[in-house]
Amino acid sequence: MRRITFSLAASAAFAAASAAADDRSATLARACDLAAASMDDTARPADIAGVALSKIDANTAIAACDAAIAAEPKNPRLLFQMARASFAAKDYDKAREFYERAASRGYAAAQLYLADLHERGLGGAPKDDIEAARLTKLAADQGNPAAQNHLGTLYALGRGGLPRDDREAARLFKLAADGVTLRL
Amino acid sequence: MNNLGMFYALGRGGLARNEEEAERLFRLAAAKGNLTGRSRLAALRDKLATQRGAAAAAEPAAVAEARKREEARKTALLDKRAEFRQAMENGKTERNGAAAASRIDPTVSQSVTVRAHRHAEPAVEILLEAPPPE
Numbered sequence: 205m206r207r208i209t210f211s212l213a214a215s216a217a218f219a220a221a222s223a224a225a226d227d228r229s230a231t232l233a234r235a236c237d238l239a240a241a242s243m244d245d246t247a248r249p250a251d252i253a254g255v256a257l258s259k260i261d262a263n264t265a266i267a268a269c270d271a272a273i274a275a276e277p278k279n280p281r282l283l284f285q286m287a288r289a290s291f292a293a294k295d296y297d298k299a300r301e302f303y304e305r306a307a308s309r310g311y312a313a314a315q316l317y318l319a320d321l322h323e324r325g326l327g328g329a330p331k332d333d334i335e336a337a338r339l340t341k342l343a344a345d346q347g348n349p350a351a352q353n354h355l356g357t358l359y360a361l362g363r364g365g366l367p368r369d370d371r372e373a374a375r376l377f378k379l380a381a382d383g384v385t386l387r388l
Numbered sequence: 389m390n391n392l393g394m395f396y397a398l399g400r401g402g403l404a405r406n407e408e409e410a411e412r413l414f415r416l417a418a419a420k421g422n423l424t425g426r427s428r429l430a431a432l433r434d435k436l437a438t439q440r441g442a443a444a445a446a447e448p449a450a451v452a453e454a455r456k457r458e459e460a461r462k463t464a465l466l467d468k469r470a471e472f473r474q475a476m477e478n479g480k481t482e483r484n485g486a487a488a489a490s491r492i493d494p495t496v497s498q499s500v501t502v503r504a505h506r507h508a509e510p511a512v513e514i515l516l517e518a519p520p521p522e
Binding site: 353356357360370371373374375377378380381384 | 391395403
């Protein structure tokens with residue numbers, strides 16, 4: 205009987221500790237979200253508006269996202285937001301590293317932003333329109349409206365190794381507009 | 389939304405040209421704080437206002453022009469009727485003259501052309517043959 209009581213108490217303590225850790229992780233993640241979430245990221249929490257890159261307080265965001273990643277090292281949203289915070293601090297190498305980590309986990313917004321680095325040749329990424337288009341398409345195929353819009357632009361201009369195709373561009377612009385409207 | 393708006397504004401990508409839809413999309417983009425959306429919305433509104441203003445200003449002129457054209461058409465019709473009557477009279481005279489001339493000189497043309505008009509229809513040439521030499 206005493207053993208059962210001890211076991212139950214241990215389980216309860218473990219559950220409580222686990223819940224506390226989850227709460228702590230959620231609190232840290234929320235701080236990172238508030239500081240560096242992107243409006244282009246449809247996977248951000250619904251109650252987080254997102255911050256424009258130019259409005260990110262880099263020091264606050266880096267500290268918040270650092271702490272959040274320490275608690276959840278594999279969370280691609282936090283990795284992506286750390287990349288944005290680093291970009292805001294003009295640390296493009298670190299931004300690219302974190303974008304790549306998030307993108308390799310299939311995070312659409314990170315794929316789109318990594319594509320932007322390739323388009324502009326920032327953060328040690330070679331300027332590569334074709335790689336940028338490939339990454340943009342990966343994100344667009346996941347239904348990211350910003351990526352659909354950008355891919356449409358590439359089709360409209362015939363860039364990134366894509367054929368110039370106004371109809372495909374219009375289709376993508378419509379998809380993007382519908383996605384954005386739904387989220388408004 | 390801006391890009392889709394531009395495609396609607398230009399009628400590109402198989403989309404029918406639709407400036408109202410373009411305006412709606414630019415307005416949505418602007419409402420989200422998109423600066424490009426704001427500037428395109430402003431530009432499109434300027435353009436539409438200019439077009440609407442020009443259409444409103446042009447309307448009385450167009451009406452006046454239409455009235456003028458109608459009056460000209462009626463006058464021309466009356467003139468043409470008179471001309472036709474005159475031509476018929478002349479034709480008779482000329483035919484008679486030609487017939488008389490041909491009797492005198494067989495090298496004189498034996499046909500007379502009278503230009504006649506029916507109502508407001510385009511000019512129709514009727515070839516009135518001169519009567520055969522008697």
